[in-house]
Amino acid sequence: MKHKTHWLFALVVLVVLVLTPAVAMASEASGAASMPHKMMVLAIQLGLILVAARLGNILFEKLRLPGVLGELAAGMVIGPYALGQIAVYGFTDGIFAHGGAYPVTPELYGLASVASIILLFMAGLETDIRLLMRYSVAGIVVGVGGVIASFVLGDLTAVVFSHLLFAEPQGFMSPPCLFLGVISTATSVGITARILSSKRKMESPEGVTILSGAVIDDVLGIILLAIITGMVSAQAPGGGGGLNWGSIGVIAAKATGVWLAATILGLLASRKISWLLKRLGERTSIAVIALGMTMILAGLFEEAGLAMIIGAYVM
Numbered sequence: 001m002k003h004k005t006h007w008l009f010a011l012v013v014l015v016v017l018v019l020t021p022a023v024a025m026a027s028e029a030s031g032a033a034s035m036p037h038k039m040m041v042l043a044i045q046l047g048l049i050l051v052a053a054r055l056g057n058i059l060f061e062k063l064r065l066p067g068v069l070g071e072l073a074a075g076m077v078i079g080p081y082a083l084g085q086i087a088v089y090g091f092t093d094g095i096f097a098h099g100g101a102y103p104v105t106p107e108l109y110g111l112a113s114v115a116s117i118i119l120l121f122m123a124g125l126e127t128d129i130r131l132l133m134r135y136s137v138a139g140i141v142v143g144v145g146g147v148i149a150s151f152v153l154g155d156l157t158a159v160v161f162s163h164l165l166f167a168e169p170q171g172f173m174s175p176p177c178l179f180l181g182v183i184s185t186a187t188s189v190g191i192t193a194r195i196l197s198s199k200r201k202m203e204s205p206e207g208v209t210i211l212s213g214a215v216i217d218d219v220l221g222i223i224l225l226a227i228i229t230g231m232v233s234a235q236a237p238g239g240g241g242g243l244n245w246g247s248i249g250v251i252a253a254k255a256t257g258v259w260l261a262a263t264i265l266g267l268l269a270s271r272k273i274s275w276l277l278k279r280l281g282e283r284t285s286i287a288v289i290a291l292g293m294t295m296i297l298a299g300l301f302e303e304a305g306l307a308m309i310i311g312a313y314v315m
Contacts, residue, residue: 038105038107039107041105041107042105042107042108042111044095045095045096045105045108046108046111048078048095049075049078052074052075052077052078053070053071053074053075054071055070055074056070056071056072056073056074056075057070057071057074058070060073066195066198066199067198068191068194068195068198072191078095078096079096079103080094080096080097080098080103080104081103084096084097085097096108113308114295116190116308116309116312117294117295117298117308117309117312118291118294118312119190119193119194119309119312120189120190120193120309120310120312120313121291121294121312121313121315122193122197123193123194123196123197123202123211123313124312124313124314124315126197126202126203127202127203127208127211127313128203128208129267131203131204131205131208132208132212134205135205135208135209135212136212138209138213139208139209139211139212139213139215139216140212140213140216141213142209142210142212142213142216143212143213143214143215143216143217143220144216144220146185146187146213146217147185147217147220147221147224150181150184150185151181151182151184151185151224152181153184154180154181154182154183154184154185155172155177155178155180155181155184156172157180157184158170158176158177158180158181159171159172159174159177162174162176162177173231175232178228178231178232179228179232181228182221182224182225182228185217185220185221185224186218186221187214187217187218187221188214189211189214189215189218189307189309189310189313190309192210192211192214193211193313196210196211215259215310215313218306218307218310219255219256219259219306219310222251222255222305222306223248223251223252223255223256226247226248226251226252227248230247230248251305254304254305255304255305255306258300258301258304258305258306259301259306259310259314262297262300262301262311262314263314266314266315273293277289277290290315293315294311294312294315297311297312297314297315298311298312298315299311301314
């Protein structure tokens with residue numbers, strides 16, 4: 001049975017590689033900017049992603065590693081910064097490369113955003129709220145410690161390799177090193193939730209602590225980015241030489257206030273919301289409306305400067 005499955009995967013990959021250029025050339029002949037062409041490209045991209053991700057998952061699980069790491073590795077291999085940017089017959093810019101503000105097409109980026117919202121919504125459903133409150137202090141310590149440690153290590157790494165990265169030595173407080181330190185603090189809440197869920201550790205004390213720390217890390221990362229941006233602007237010629245602590249304070253209050261307010265209101269209103277949803281009777285209606293509310297809150301979080309996935313997790 002396993003041999004048949006492997007042959008099936010090989011056959012799917014072969015068909016995709018053979019048919020993709022021909023379909024792309026036919027669509028380009030009829031107008032590459034048309035909506036059907038964009039949807040065709042999206043369908044091919046999704047097909048390649050699904051096949052590559054599944055193969056990566058199988059390979060890493062055979063190596064006794066989390067399958068999600070194999071999916072990540074597969075994404076990096078076929079992505080816009082590796083094989084995905086290589087021009088092939090029918091795709092002059094590469095299958096995944098895109099020349100806009102984002103490295104991938106807006107259609108693929110939008111679909112991935114929706115998928116990440118659903119992933120974090122499901123992670124939130126699996127989270128034990130009592131355990132979350134019980135280990136909230138530990139989560140705060142983990143989140144704050146993770147931000148500090150990763151920022152210092154990221155900045156110091158940039159300092160050590162500055163002669164290779166920037167062609168001249170840089171100090172700890174130099175703008176490039178500061179920004180690389182901020183980048184190092186970013187935590188993928190989605191990947192964290194996916195690994196914990198696959199290991200069935202979402203409702204464990206360790207899982208709740210790790211996930212709450214990752215959420216706090218995301219909020220603190222936004223505040224830290226505001227501080228570093230203010231420091232760099234102050235160092236620039238004509239920057240005035242001082243930080244605009246008022247502006248930074250507004251950003252910090254906005255980030256933490258929206259997150260805490262939504263969480264507290266959600267806890268207070270959760271039973272009433274559940275009661276209203278149950279009044280609908282049908283499970284399908286409950287699921288659809290709950291998902292719709294998740295999308296709305298995720299959008300509001302993005303508008304407030306926080307990540308959409310944090311809003312989905314809170315909902």
